[in-house]
Every structure is written in C-alpha cells, then in structure tokens.
Amino acid sequence: MRGIFKKFQDTVFGAPPASKDDAKQRLKVLLIHDQVALTPAQLDAMREEIMDVISRYVEVDDNGVEFRLSREDGAISLVSNVPVRRVTARASA
C-alpha cells in the first residue's frame, strides 16, 4: 500500500529524477576517460596551450570558452567553442 501511495504522490507532485539518467551521464564521462589516456592535468595543459595559440591571432572571451571531450558512436572528439571578442588580427601575430 505504501508503495502505491508513494507512486501516486510521485505522479501528482512530480517523481524524483530517474536514476538511469545518472547512470547514462556518468557512463559517458567514464568511457571518455577510459579511452583518452590523459590525466585531468594534461587535459588542462592542452587546453591552455591551444588557447595560447588562438589568442595570438584573435582576442578571446575567456569566460565563454568551452572545451570538452565528447563521445558519439564510440568515437571521441574534442569539442571546443571559443567566443571571439575581436576578429581582427593582432599586431603581434
């Protein structure tokens, strides 16, 4: 009876988020790190070096930078979005 009442409550007041979404989200991150043999520190270093190179050419909005690994159909890709403040090349380039 308690089970049924709880499910009734969940239906009326909104159920807690399903645990399978946690499982799936955690797995996605886990599998990327299993496949990419880089430590978080190495990933940070890579990100910094890449940003250094980009900043030599354009002015980057540091706050909006997105830089992450993603996995689609078993293949890893590096997804990055770098908002640019000014497109004109810098004098130092």
Next chain:
Amino acid sequence: MSQCIVVTSGKGGVGKTTTSANLGAGLALAGNRVAVVDADIGLRNLDVILGLENRIVYDLVQVVEGECRLKQALIRDKRVEGLFLLPAAQTRDKNAVSPDDMRRLVGELKEEFDYVIIDCPAGIEQGFKNSIAGADRALIVTTPEVSAIRDADRIIGMVEAHDLPEPELIINRYRAGMVERGDMMNKEDILEILAIPLIGMVPDHEDVIISANRGQPAVFDENSVVGQAYRRITDRVVGHEVPFPSFETPTGMWATMKRWMGLAPMREVV
C-alpha cells in the same frame, strides 16, 4: 563453413557461462554440431551449468599438453544430438595454455563441428587473450549497469584491435519494470553508449537459477521466457532476422493502473 564464437564481457558474473551453455544447446537443437569450450581454466563452471560435471575425464589443458586426444576429452551431451563440451582444467591456471595452443585447438575443433563456442573468463588478461585467439566472431554480454557497460566498452575496443568483425551485444538481466520507472537504462540508452549491433536481450529471471540448479539449460524448455530469449539469439546467430519482441509488461497493480490511465504504453517494445 565452421565458425568459432567467443562469448566475452570483461566483467565477471554478467552471464557469459549461462549464454555459452544456452547458445551451444540452442545451436545443437537447431541441428548443428556444436562444441562448447570452457576457457575459464582453474574456475570451471560450464560443465555444471550443462549438467555434465560427473562425466569429465580429461580437460582442455591435457589436450593441449598432449596427454590425451581431443576426442577423448570431449563430453557428448546425451539430451541433444551434436552437443559436446570441452571442459576446463580445474587444478591448473590460465598460463598453462597460450593463444597459439588455442588457435590450434579451435582449428582442430572446426574440422569436426559447425560451431565452436568459447566461454571466456572474466578479465582482460591471459584468459581473454586465449579465448579470443581462435575466434571468428565475438558476442559481448553485459547487464544494464554502469560497471558492466564500462567493462564491455573496454572489451569491445580489444576485440576490434584483434581484427575480428564488429562484435555483437547481448543485454542480460533486463528488468522491464525498472526500465519503465526509469531506474534502468533501456536498450536504446545502452546501444547509444556501446554503439555495436544488438543480437539479443535476456530478462532477469529466476529460470536462470532453476536451470542452473538442475544442470538443464533453459533453452531446452520451450515455455521458459529465458529459453525463448536464447532461442531467438540462436536464430539470429545463424543469420535469421528475428524481431525483438516485447517482454511481458510488468503486471503489478500500479503498472496496470497506469496503463488504464494512459500513462504508460500498453506494451513496452524491447
């Protein structure tokens, strides 16, 4: 053309031995000559699941070391025409056999049998390398859990590195009720992550334990839902197109009420 199929997973306890026994028996029921090989040296189990443990005289290691002939070590299953077991050694360890030994052994078995099924031990080391050495095809068994899927992914990578065709997936211990409540990853979730073709789904069911108690693979029982799942897997393994039917919808009071109220589909297609 004979074929050697390895049943593997990475993680232990997900259903490799259950699958090897049922697939082997299923293929024999369908009229094939089948050898099931227990490659879990030191921890043999397949003999017990098949109910053949009292008939073991020689084992795989003795064959490899030339102590007996292959034919002497093969145990014929009297319940079905064409089914044979090559048991693992119980008192030796995995290093008693090399991948080359296995390749030779499988080659010899393929001269006699239509299908050679290798029950792979857990792990990614010697036992796995031995099991995969002579294989033409790999079936990956997983359960809908984070740790099992993670290990399956590792193994899929290793299978692909061994020049085998793309492995096929069996999702074992599926619970339709938990999937319906969102507490278990469904077929699509798992396939999205592992990205290999699905060849079967087996419900989490007490029949597996009952058939293990009896040493009688569920596939022999036409009325068992587990047996039926393995019959469909067998059909797909030999190349038939078999649609994935829905497992029984949960029959609890709440599930029934939800269906009346239109909150859940009448049948969940798996």
